Amino acid sequence: MKAFYAQEQKRHDPRAFLSSGAAQPNPEKPERVERLLAGAKSAGYTIERPGNHGLGPVSAVHTPEYLDFLEHIFERWQRIDGASAEVIPNIHPIARNGSYPASAVGQAGYHMADTACPISGETWQSALWSAWSAVEAAETVMAGASGAYALCRPPGHHAFADVAGGFCFINNSAVAAQVLRRQAARVAILDVDLHHGNGTQGIFYARSDVLTVSLHADPVRFYPFFWGHADERGEGPGLGYNFNLPLPRKSADAAFLEALGVAFQRIRAFSPDVLVVALGLDAFEGDPFGGLSVTTPGFSRIGEAIAGLDLPTVIVQEGGYLCDELGDNLTAFLTGFGGKAR
Numbered sequence: 355m356k357a358f359y360a361q362e363q364k365r366h367d368p369r370a371f372l373s374s375g376a377a378q379p380n381p382e383k384p385e386r387v388e389r390l391l392a393g394a395k396s397a398g399y400t401i402e403r404p405g406n407h408g409l410g411p412v413s414a415v416h417t418p419e420y421l422d423f424l425e426h427i428f429e430r431w432q433r434i435d436g437a438s439a440e441v442i443p444n445i446h447p448i449a450r451n452g453s454y455p456a457s458a459v460g461q462a463g464y465h466m467a468d469t470a471c472p473i474s475g476e477t478w479q480s481a482l483w484s485a486w487s488a489v490e491a492a493e494t495v496m497a498g499a500s501g502a503y504a505l506c507r508p509p510g511h512h513a514f515a516d517v518a519g520g521f522c523f524i525n526n527s528a529v530a531a532q533v534l535r536r537q538a539a540r541v542a543i544l545d546v547d548l549h550h551g552n553g554t555q556g557i558f559y560a561r562s563d564v565l566t567v568s569l570h571a572d573p574v575r576f577y578p579f580f581w582g583h584a585d586e587r588g589e590g591p592g593l594g595y596n597f598n599l600p601l602p603r604k605s606a607d608a609a610f611l612e613a614l615g616v617a618f619q620r621i622r623a624f625s626p627d628v629l630v631v632a633l634g635l636d637a638f639e640g641d642p643f644g645g646l647s648v649t650t651p652g653f654s655r656i657g658e659a660i661a662g663l664d665l666p667t668v669i670v671q672e673g674g675y676l677c678d679e680l681g682d683n684l685t686a687f688l689t690g691f692g693g694k695a696r
C-alpha cells in the first residue's frame with residue numbers, strides 16, 4: 355500500500371511549549387518523522403511524495419482569513435520590537451463575537467488556541483505539505499485503492515476552521531474527508547488519538563454528511579478540556595452526527611477495543627462510503643503523555659478491527675510522540691490493518 359510524505363514537512367521545528375505553566379521542550383519534534391517513516395516501511399508501505407495541490411483543498415475547510423494569517427504572521431511578528439523567535443499568543447478573546455483585531459499580537463490570540471502551536475518561518479510550508487499528503491492519500495483511495503496512509507506532520511486534528519492549537523495548524527483529516535466528499539455522499543472520520551479531535555469535531559459539527567467519532571482520554575482532566583465530552587452530539591443539521599467516547603485514564607487494550615466496538619456500531623448505522631482514520635499513536639502505554647495504556651500488540655488489533663469495517667480507508671497520522679516504540683506502533687497498526695482481507 356502507498357504512504358505519502360514530503361521532506362518539507364520536517365522543517366517545522368517548534369521550540370516553545372507550556373505544560374501546567376512550566377516551559378518544556380515542544381514534544382512535536384521533527385524526529386517523529388524518521389520513526390514514522392521507518393514504521394511505515396517495515397509494514398511494507400512504499401513512500402511517495404505528494405503533488406502540490408494548491409490552496410483549494412485546504413480552503414475547503416479553513417477560512418481565508420485564517421489561511422492568510424498562517425501564511426504571513428511570522429513575517430509580521432518579526433517586525434515587532436523584542437518579539438519572541440516564534441509566534442506565541444499571550445492574549446485570547448474570551449468570546450469570538452467581537453471585532454477582528456488588526457495587530458499581529460491580537461490576531462495570534464484570535465487564531466491560536468494555546469501556546470502549543472508556535473509558528474516559525476517554516477511552519478506554513480510544513481503544514482501545507484502535510485495537508486497535501488492527506489489530499490494525495492484521499493485521491494489514491496478515490497482512484498480505487500482499499501487504503502492509503504498519509505504521514506501527516508505537523509498533525510491536524512486540534513485545528514478548527516480558523517484556529518490552530520495543540521501542535522496543529524491545518525486539519526489534515528478534515529481536508530482528506532472533504533476531498534473524499536467529491537465522490538462519496540457520506541464520509542466517516544474515526545479518531546483514535548489519545549486526545550479528543552476537537553478541531554475535526556468543530557469543522558463538521560453542524561453537518562450530516564461527515565460523521566465524526568472520537569475515542570480519547572476523558573477530557574474532564576485532560577487536554578483539550580473544553581471539548582470531547584459525551585454530551586457533544588452535533589448541532590442543527592449535524593445533531594446526532596458527532597459521537598464522543600471518553601475513556602478513563604490508563605484504559606488499556608480491552609477497554610479501548612470495547613469502545614471501538616461501540617464506535618463501529620455508530621459508523622455502520624451511518625453507512626459511510628469511505629472512512630478516514632485519524633491515527634494518533636499517543637494512546638500507547640509508553641507515550642510521554644501517559645494518558646492511556648494501549649500496547650504495541652493492541653495497535654495491531656485496533657488496525658485489524660478497523661479493517662473489519664471493510665471500507666475504503668484513508669489513514670491520516672495525528673499524534674504519537676518520541677518513545678522507542680513509536681515506529682513499531684505504526685508498523686503494528688498498519689500490519690494489523692493490512693493483514694485482514696486485503
Ligand SMILES: [Zn+2]
Nearest residue numbers: 547548549673
Ligand atoms: Zn494526541
